[in-house]
Amino acid sequence: MTEVRNELVRKRYAAERRFRFYGAAALGLTALFLAFLLVDIVSKGLPAFRETSVEVDVTVDAAEVDPANLAGGNYDKMIKEAFRAEFPDVKGRTERKALSALLSSGGADTLRSMVIADPALIGKTVTVPVLLGDDADLFLKGLLTRVKTTAGAMPLHIAQLDGEEGFVLTGDKAGEEAERQLGLAAGDVIRFKGGALRVTGPQNGYLKAEPIFAPDPAITTLAAGQWDVLAFSVPESNRRISDAQVLWLDQLKSEGRIETSFAWRLFEAGDSREPELAGIRGALIGSLLTVLVAISLALPLGIAAAIYLEEFAPKNRWTDLIEVNINNLAAVPSIIFGLLGLAVFLNFFGMPRSAPLVGGLVLALLVLPTIIIASRAALKAVPPSITEAALGVGASKQQAVFQHVLPLALPGIMTGTILGLARAFGETAPLLMIGMVAFIADIPSGFTSAATVLPVQVFLWSDLPEMAFQSRTAAAIIVLLVVLFALNAVAIYLRKRFERRW
Amino acid sequence: MNAPVHHQTLVTPEKPKALAAGQFKVTARDVDVFYGDKHAIRKLSIDIPDRAVSAFIGPSGCGKSTFLRCINRMNDTIPTCRVTGDIKVDKNDIYDPKIDVVQLRAKVGMVFQKPNPFPKSIYENVAYGPRIHGLAASKTELDEIVEKSLRKAGLWEEVKDRLQHPGTGLSGGQQQRLCIARAIAVNPEVILMDEPCSALDPIATARIEELIDELRQNYCIVIVTHSMQQAARVSQLTAFFHLGTLVEYGDTDEMFTAPQEKRTQDYITGRFG
Ligand SMILES: Nc1ncnc2c1ncn2[C@@H]1O[C@H](COP(=O)(O)OP(=O)(O)OP(=O)(O)O)[C@@H](O)[C@H]1O
Ligand SMILES: [Mg+2]
Numbered sequence: 001m002t003e004v005r006n007e008l009v010r011k012r013y014a015a016e017r018r019f020r021f022y023g024a025a026a027l028g029l030t031a032l033f034l035a036f037l038l039v040d041i042v043s044k045g046l047p048a049f050r051e052t053s054v055e056v057d058v059t060v061d062a063a064e065v066d067p068a069n070l071a072g073g074n075y076d077k078m079i080k081e082a083f084r085a086e087f088p089d090v091k092g093r094t095e096r097k098a099l100s101a102l103l104s105s106g107g108a109d110t111l112r113s114m115v116i117a118d119p120a121l122i123g124k125t126v127t128v129p130v131l132l133g134d135d136a137d138l139f140l141k142g143l144l145t146r147v148k149t150t151a152g153a154m155p156l157h158i159a160q161l162d163g164e165e166g167f168v169l170t171g172d173k174a175g176e177e178a179e180r181q182l183g184l185a186a187g188d189v190i191r192f193k194g195g196a197l198r199v200t201g202p203q204n205g206y207l208k209a210e211p212i213f214a215p216d217p218a219i220t221t222l223a224a225g226q227w228d229v230l231a232f233s234v235p236e237s238n239r240r241i242s243d244a245q246v247l248w249l250d251q252l253k254s255e256g257r258i259e260t261s262f263a264w265r266l267f268e269a270g271d272s273r274e275p276e277l278a279g280i281r282g283a284l285i286g287s288l289l290t291v292l293v294a295i296s297l298a299l300p301l302g303i304a305a306a307i308y309l310e311e312f313a314p315k316n317r318w319t320d321l322i323e324v325n326i327n328n329l330a331a332v333p334s335i336i337f338g339l340l341g342l343a344v345f346l347n348f349f350g351m352p353r354s355a356p357l358v359g360g361l362v363l364a365l366l367v368l369p370t371i372i373i374a375s376r377a378a379l380k381a382v383p384p385s386i387t388e389a390a391l392g393v394g395a396s397k398q399q400a401v402f403q404h405v406l407p408l409a410l411p412g413i414m415t416g417t418i419l420g421l422a423r424a425f426g427e428t429a430p431l432l433m434i435g436m437v438a439f440i441a442d443i444p445s446g447f448t449s450a451a452t453v454l455p456v457q458v459f460l461w462s463d464l465p466e467m468a469f470q471s472r473t474a475a476a477i478i479v480l481l482v483v484l485f486a487l488n489a490v491a492i493y494l495r496k497r498f499e500r501r502w
Numbered sequence: 503m504n505a506p507v508h509h510q511t512l513v514t515p516e517k518p519k520a521l522a523a524g525q526f527k528v529t530a531r532d533v534d535v536f537y538g539d540k541h542a543i544r545k546l547s548i549d550i551p552d553r554a555v556s557a558f559i560g561p562s563g564c565g566k567s568t569f570l571r572c573i574n575r576m577n578d579t580i581p582t583c584r585v586t587g588d589i590k591v592d593k594n595d596i597y598d599p600k601i602d603v604v605q606l607r608a609k610v611g612m613v614f615q616k617p618n619p620f621p622k623s624i625y626e627n628v629a630y631g632p633r634i635h636g637l638a639a640s641k642t643e644l645d646e647i648v649e650k651s652l653r654k655a656g657l658w659e660e661v662k663d664r665l666q667h668p669g670t671g672l673s674g675g676q677q678q679r680l681c682i683a684r685a686i687a688v689n690p691e692v693i694l695m696d697e698p699c700s701a702l703d704p705i706a707t708a709r710i711e712e713l714i715d716e717l718r719q720n721y722c723i724v725i726v727t728h729s730m731q732q733a734a735r736v737s738q739l740t741a742f743f744h745l746g747t748l749v750e751y752g753d754t755d756e757m758f759t760a761p762q763e764k765r766t767q768d769y770i771t772g773r774f775g
Pocket of ligand 2 (some may be wrong): 566
């Protein structure tokens with residue numbers, strides 16, 4: 001008898017342990033996925049919150065700026081010329097282009113606003129922090145290639161062979177030993193005062209190199225310490241920055257002219273084709289306007305509908321049907337609402353495309369069922385004894401609902417609404433349908449101007465080939481997540497703060 | 503209005519049935535109540551006198567609450583509930599479409615089985631009724647009503663220093679007295695109590711019973727109870743319900759000593775129920 005009972009008890013405990021293990025395992029797995037996602041996004045996105053610029057002394061050429069039209073001056077040309085002038089050795093067309101490519105065209109805006117703010121600068125030389133181009137920026141953040149710089153530990157002989165392209169590198173010993181002895185591999189860059197060479201590899205028993213910056217023919221031997229080796233983790237053909245550009249940036253960096261600062265631009269600029277100039281302000285404001293329209297429609301409508309259905313509507317076949325359909329509506333894929341918006345608001349009512357007004361209308365339809373369901377649940381959760389008490393002292397039904405039931409249900413309604421709002425904020429698909437997916441560089445100025453929203457901006461950027469946009473995408477996702485977490489936090493706070501017991 | 507001449511006789515009525523029909527506060531004739539198809543009350547007729555406590559007793563599910571809730575039309579809130587027949591309070595048919603149910607409920611107050619104070623302050627709980635009925639012209643008048651009601655409910659001394667505290671923070675017995683104060687704050691003439699002590703301990707119950715005994719000087723009180731002792735202690739008249747019918751209604755002492763009906767006898771002596 002006790003045997004049997006012990007056996008049963010043992011089994012029961014085992015079952016409980018097993019169940020706990022399953023639960024913990026499921027939780028662990030979920031946490032792992034989530035952590036992976038977060039780490040991935042944050043590590044990708046954080047670099048986009050910083051931007052790099054180089055200080056260039058620019059002479060504001062009076063010939064290029066018309067004092068009557070300060071904004072129209074060719075500031076880009078001035079900056080590029082000033083920058084090139086700092087590298088007099090760079091002569092060829094392609095080299096000069098590669099040099100200019102280090103700079104972003106955004107530098108012109110900086111200089112333009114400086115001159116507009118102080119026209120006395122015309123004819124003078126000013127130090128302008130010129131934003132670097134996206135590739136230079138990524139390189140300096142270490143995202144394109146890792147570079148390992150080591151000082152040459154032994155003498156290096158450079159010889160230019162007659163009748164042959166390139167140079168031969170030798171250490172103290174010659175021939176096959178050389179490569180091993182010097183520790184050089186194909187793709188490494190040798191930098192020294194007056195020139196730079198790229199190692200191409202062993203050829204006919206020689207270690208050969210090609211010029212990046214052709215050295216003075218007089219240089220034949222470099223003593224230990226006179227030369228550096230730059231080893232790259234990504235070969236030049238696979239990266240978006242050339243060896244020459246790396247050397248230029250290195251030079252600027254060693255001169256202490258590269259500055260890194262917080263990228264306010266990300267929050268101040270609209271979309272742009274240039275990744276380093278692109279910001280999320282347009283999308284953020286578009287989101288704000290859209291959600292504002294959505295919530296100012298869905299909230300009163302949803303609460304009114306919920307109160308009517310829950311407290312006043314007769315319980316009959318029609319209200320049952322309505323209830324079932326509201327639940328169905330909540331489960332309709334969001335893109336259908338987009339199609340509806342396209343057909344009704346754009347095609348039938350002729351509202352403007354890409355406008356936050358239309359987006360808000362569509363999102364209002366989308367979150368309405370959620371709000372109604374949440375509000376009804378909150379109203380239902382208020383015990384009927386409260387209504388009875390109110391009715392018992394002679395309150396009318398309406399007084400009982402609005403003075404007793406609704407205040408008690410409000411935290412629940414608010415929670416539901418904020419979660420609906422968060423859903424609206426993160427919704428993408430229906431907005432694609434109504435044209436909020438266009439490239440829009442301007443910050444939207446009103447409810448009918450063309451706009452996009454944050455999640456759609458993420459969608460747009462994630463599609464672009466530039467690597468810098470991937471970083472921006474992750475940064476935009478971070479902002480989106482922060483906003484959503486903040487909304488959820490407010491929902492939790494409201495629930496905790498106004499939760500009442502009865 | 504009833505002439506108050508009959509008070510003395512009614513407090514310990516010799517034979518309530520001897521009263522002329524006009525002296526009853528609540529009269530019901532041939533009342534039937536249905537919940538959908540369920541016939542909950544059958545052909546019920548009763549005359550309830552003013553300024554006395556009438557107790558409704560009977561086994562569970564016999565329709566005591568149902569009939570009680572007919573008297574202030576609380577049943578209106580149940581969509582399936584249908585009432586036929588004639589119920590009059592002060593000779594006014596309360597199911598007359600012209601009657602204002604809000605006024606009726608102010609006149610016929612109710613105290614529920616489970617204390618259900620509003621989740622607001624003690625003061626607000628009592629002040630709510632007078633406020634919506636416009637019984638107080640000023641804040642001081644309202645304060646007076648609140649104090650008077652709480653005093654009548656025997657709660658004033660316990661809560662006068664914490665009127666702004668939530669009503670839900672009181673003990674169960676205090677909450678029930680608060681609910682009584684809330685009910686009497688709107689000057690009702692009839693107070694319906696559905697098992698007001700069933701959620702309370704014996705000491706709190708004793709306090710409520712004392713209170714009921716004091717209140718009957720001024721009100722017509724109907725109380726549903728499952729406790730024979732309670733019915734015997736607080737009521738002057740007792741009505742025994744069984745399976746939706748009123749089996750017997752009469753003087754409490756007589757009912758408990760010499761019931762007319764066999765079923766009443768069996769129930770009182772605990773043979774069923
Ligand atoms: N809302 C309702 N819908 C349907 N039937 C109901 C409803 N309320 C009560 N009834 C039924 O009506 C009958 C009388 O119920 P009632 O609540 O009046 O009984 P009671 O005498 O108060 O019982 P108790 O002593 O247990 O409170 C019961 O059979 C009950 O099932
Ligand atoms: Mg009952």
